[in-house]
Amino acid sequence: MRFLIDVCVGGRLSVWLSEIGHDVKEVRSINPSMSDEEIMELALI
Secondary structure, three states: OEEEEOOOOOHHHHHHHHHOOOEEEEHHHHOOOOOHHHHHHHHOO
């Protein structure tokens, strides 16, 4: 399963999801100041 984690979510969740085998991308590592619209566009890719 794939997850896109927003900036407001703690990093521990991302680590845990990765550890149990999920594909995780974090907005904070791409561009922490992305708008909601940009985040939604990224989620659809």
